[in-house]
Amino acid sequence: AQTVTQSQPEMSVQEAETVTLSCTYDTSESDYYLFWYKQPPSRQMILVIRQEAYKQQNATENRFSVNFQKAAKSFSLKISDSQLGDAAMYFCRHREAGGSNYKLTFGKGTLLTVNP
Amino acid sequence: DAGVTQSPTHLIKTRGQQVTLRCSPISGHKSVSWYQQVLGQGPQFIFQYYEKEERGRGNFPDRFSARQFPNYSSELNVNALLLGDSALYLCASSRQGNTEAFFGQGTRLTVV
Incomplete structure (x- = not known):
């Protein structure tokens, strides 16, 4: 069974600065997808970014980018600015x-x- | 196009009662999935339906059931409600069972 671990229950960042959220996962599959979703107080789950495991290039979406380390089974999200x-x-x-x-x-x- | 819509947005029920939650998928989407999100946790998969057939079931008791209608909308039913059923229930739709899922805003169920 797959497991996904986010080791940081809470993080804070100053406005305009950069923050990185960590994620590790466990899978026996070689082909899979990884996603980051955002859930604001409005409750709706919004897709931020996705990464296909077969792609070596890290996905980016404007201020959001990922650091995908397949061998380490790590998938961190960086939010810039x-x-x-x-x-x-x-x-x-x-x-x-x-x-x-x-x-x-x-x-x-x-x-x-x-934080403002 | 309208997104995934869920109704009602909030609901309060008493222990032992039954509840029905509704979900309308994005137009053209044939798959609907249901998730339970307890406060402070990630969503847990309950059911997936595709073309009106159940394609997956999570680790939930038989008190939980669902169905999908010919127009691809879906209902989630929970019988004999327990306090522990209090949660945000999310619905997600996708074109097929394995394509990208889009979520609704959820139904907040409180069992008292």
């Missing part, structure tokens, strides 16, 4: 490439606070 609107719970998620959405596992989340 943090904004107040980035404050939310962040969840790391794993899914097998050929699997259905039920074969996905979320971490327990990291609460990010952005």
